[in-house]
Structure formats: structure tokens, C-alpha cells
Amino acid sequence: MQKFIGTGVALVTPFRDDLTVDVVALTKLVNFNIENGTNYLVINGTTGESGTITEDEKLLIIDVIVKANNKRVPLVLGVGGNNTLSVVNELKTRDLSEIDGILSVAPYYSKPTQEGFYQHYKAIAEATDKPIILYNVPGRTAKNMEPSTTIRLANDFSNIVAVKEAGNNQQQYNTLLKNKPANFLIISGDDDLALGVALAGGSGVISVIGQAFPREFSTMINHGLEGNNKEGYAIHFKMMDIIDYIFEENNPAGIKTVLQELDICSNNVRLPLVKASTALETKIKKFVENF
Template identity: 85%
Template structure:
């Protein structure tokens, strides 16, 4: 699964002022990342506001990215939810032509037990032959999928190839790295911990900030993969403030504000999210100007 090693980015869904999808900006964002070192693209993840875009919009986003990408980078599609039967049905009925793997977020709101996590992902693994990246993000789902559950799934299902771990818990990363099967990938979902996790044996990152600074962020992760801690941390320290800024209020309002400052897209988001505050926008603008 070397195609999922390095820097993946969780693409935003750009909107126009009327909150329709801005496909021209999406094409610009995809090309910007391909041309500046990103290793793979993640479509319709939570950063893409998948909760508030329609099914027809999701398919249009997929089609535009596949066409724009033109087989240049691997593509990962977000397919997850807290209704296991609906997720399984999507896996059995959707056309996955052009998609290299799926990213499946842990069930949110329902707060399953560890056995519930296991049975949910077991059903998903048995519904598709595509490589599956588990996605543990307890800050959003309200329940942590423990390392023992992740490792159990990795051992039991050949197509569960990786986990995007986003618990912002360095010890949990270390436990996963210590106990995982040799060919299983531990991918950072925390931009602030991405370099340290990669240096410890992780396989890189699925990043939010990386789509705004793909050249620098992918270079940092490459240093991590090569064990060049000094060079990697030089970049990490330069990016610490902006990583904090983009998550200060909500995601993806922060990253969209960065991308607006870079003239890639507008900073509009759909309710219940709102744009970054003026105070945060000023901080982000100053960072981008001086970076």
C-alpha cells in the first residue's frame, strides 16, 4: 500500500458566494496540490463538508476530481457513517472506477462499544475489495476506537490496510506503531503530530493544512519518512502557528480562509458552520503574507 504513504490531503469543497459548489476552484485546488508535491488526494471526507453536500453534489465532486487528476495521483474516497447498513449499501452499489481506496470514519454520535466498532468495520470490509483506511477521530465521533480494536481489525481483514488516527494522543500512536502488523499503515490525522508520528515509524499524514502548503508540508513528511528529524522540525516549527489557527474555531472554515488568502477559493462554508471570525482571519492573513 505504498500509494498511501507520504502526504495525503483531505480536500475541502469550495463554494461560491451563493453556496453552490465552485468546481472551477476545485479544479484549481486539485492541480495546485498535484503540482506541488502532494502524494494522494482524499475526496468527500469530513473536511469536504460531506455532511452538508447533497448526493448529486458528491458525485459531481468525485467526477470532477477524477477527470482533473487524470490518474496522476491515487484517490481515496470518504465512505462512512453511523448507519452500517447504509455504508455497506453504498459500497455495494457505487461505481468506484478511478478510486484507489476508501476512508471510512468511525461511527459518530451512536457511541458504539469496541465490539460495535469491530462489527461495523467487519461489515464494511466484507462489502468491498477496495483497500480500507479506518478513521478514528474521537473529538468528532464522541468515542475512541482503542488501539486493540484497530489492531484486531488489521489482523483479521486483508483489505483493512491502514488507520488515519486523529485522537491527538501521541501515546496511542506509539501503541499502534508497536503492535501493528508489519504491512499495516499508521497515518497521522493530526497535523500537529504528523512529523513526530512519521519519525516514530508512521506512514505519513492525511492533512488539512497540507492542501494550502503542499510543497512545504510534503517536504516535511518526506524528511520524517527518511528519518531527517532536524530538517523536518525546521519546517514543522514554521508551520505550528497556522496549524493552530485553522483549528481554532472550526474546520474547514480555517483552512478555507487560508486558501482564500492564497487566491484559490472563497472562504464560504455551509451552516451550521460559519466563516472564520474577523480576528482569526486577520491572524491567518498575516501568517500567509509573511510565510
């Protein structure tokens, strides 16, 4: 699936001071990314605060991004949860005509067995003909989907085309890269490991920091895909501190602080998240000013 190779970004949902969705800022963010090299956009992921977004707001966000994008880059929609029947129902009933792929997070909180992961994604794969990107993020879901399960799903379902792997585990990336089917994509969900994964044979990244520095980050990933180690790491080293900063407290409070410094959107987040602390905001502001 060539459309999911390179740099995708997990878009934030900008909020006004009254915590309603800021349509103007969201449009600005989409245009900023497309004009600066982002290859595809991910809608309503955890970075978009999907857990606090209402159904009406989700429809609004999709509509705004579809219109702003105007078919320029592929769009991936986050559709996931720990109620398999609910996820299946959403896939069967939602209008996905403008959506190029589905990103579906591994079931959180429930801590299924590996067979549970398999059956969950089997049901999802059978519910839609859209390309599906698995999303393994054990730091948020409390259970790791093992490489053997991912590879089993990749071999058994033609519309399961990729995994966004975010276990922050280089050995797990290597196991996936070693054993994956030829056309299956290993996409980094860890900004700090993304270049190394690309250099090792991965297909790119779904990034958080990339939406704030799309030109630099996508250039770095392209170097990785082309095997340009030295050029890629020159950019990676420049961005190491800001990648650490945005995950220091919570996501997306950190990245929204960066985007506020770039005059793209406010740093407003919805509870239970809170804005970045003054100390973190100071570090981020200094980085942006000197970048």
C-alpha cells in the first residue's frame, strides 16, 4: 500500500477557549502539513483526544479535514475500542467514502489473550473492505500484541495491510521486519525510533511531532527510507529534545504547546488532560525559538 509509506501524522483536535472544536485552526493545521511534505493524515487517533470527542464532533472533524484536504493526500480514520461489536458496527454504518484506510487500536483495558487480539481484528477485517492498519501501543492498552499475532493477521487477511507499532521496543520492530509478508508495512508509532525503523526496512511513521515540523520530519523519514543514514541522523539529533519534551507530561498537551508557539492552534486540552506545566512550556518555547 504505497499510500501509507512515508510520514503520516496523528492530527490533534484544536479547541477554542470554550473547548469547542476550532475549525479554523484545524483547517490551518491540515494545510500546513500538506504544504510541507506530510504524506497522509490520521484523523481521530488518541492524539486527537478521541476519548473525549462526541459523535457529532467526530463527524464535524472528518468533514473539516476532508474539505481542507481536497483529495490531496490519503486520509486514515481512527476506529477502535475494546468493544469489538461496537467497532464493527461503526465500520458498517459510517460513511467511509472519503477515507483511504482505518487505524484500529488494540483493545485497551480488557487485556485480551493473543487469540483475543486475533479474533478482535478478524471481526474488524471482515466488517470492511477498507485497508486496515493495526495499532499496537501497550503503554496505553496495558497488553502487548506480540509479533507472532501481528504476522498471523497479516498473512490471513488481505485488507490488513500494516501495523503502527508503538511498543518503543527495537527488538520487536526487528522481529516484525524479519518475519512480515513482503507487502505488509511496519510503520513506527514511536517518534524517537522512527528513523532507525525506516533504515531497517520499515515503511515510515505515524508521528505526533511531525505535524509541528512536517518539512524537517518528513525529510528525515525520506532519508531513512532511502538508506541515507548520515543525513537522516543529522535531522534526528536536532529533534531529539523536542520529541522528549512533547511526551514528558501527557500527549497531546506537549504537541499542542508546540503548535501554539507556531501560531497554528491553542494549547487547550480537555479533561482529564491538562495543559503543559509552566516549566515544560518554557522548554518548548525556547526550543521552537532556536530551531
